[in-house]
Amino acid sequence: MxxxxxxxxxxxxxxxxxxxxxxxxxxxxxxxxxxxxxxEDEPGTNPEELIAAAHASCFTMALSFALAEKGLSKGTLETTARVRLEKDGAGFTVTRSDLTLTGNVPGTDKEVFTDLANTAKASCPISRLLNAEITLETTFED
Known part of the structure; x- marks a missing residue:
């Protein structure tokens, strides 16, 4: 723990x-x-930005470990998370997190990469924490 x-x-x-x-x-x-x-546009952070950073980093690490379990040891993964905050009655709700992933992992192919990315999305603790729609868009670079 x-x-x-x-x-x-x-x-x-x-x-x-x-x-x-x-x-x-x-x-x-x-x-x-x-x-x-x-x-507004004042410099600083906000809770949704911190959630986005947490989601992107958690998902990317989960995918990195999934790829390593397949015997792969080299590559680059880059993920952007976009967390949406929407008005919900008297308050606000995080309704979705959209992950955009770009990966270059020698020794694998787009199909395996995409399957492992979807598994990582489902198993990432931050993905599971969010009660939101989570989408994943992948780009595999040869």
């Missing part, structure tokens, strides 16, 4: 409040977030 931490501090309330988010590892340290970073 692994437990990781994140902390958030918000000073002020509502739209005028300003927050800072940190991770237990220190990779993120007091990064700004708030209404303006979430819904």
């Amino acid at each position: 692994t437990t990781n931490t994140g902390t958030a501090r918000y000073e002020g309330l509502g739209k005028s409040g300003k927050g800072h988010v940190s991770t237990g590892s220190g990779v993120l340290d007091n990064q700004p977030y708030g209404f303006n970073t979430r819904f």
Whole structure:
């Protein structure tokens, strides 16, 4: 079992409040977030961006391990996740995460690559955590 931490501090309330988010590892340290970073163009992060980064990294690592289990040891995988936040009644809901994957893995082919990517999508812990539609678009480079 692994437990990781994140902390958030918000000073002020509502739209005028300003927050800072940190991770237990220190990779993120007091990064700004708030209404303006979430819904406008102010520099900083937001929860959906952090979910997108978590989903992309989790999925890519799951696929990397699936490819390694097939005896492959070289290659490059790059994934972009686009997390959609939509108005839902009085609040908001993450409704989907769209993964776009580009891979160059010598020793495999597009069919095997796509099958393993779909398996990784289904087994990725962040994919399973999200109660959202998850799509996957793959590009296999020879």
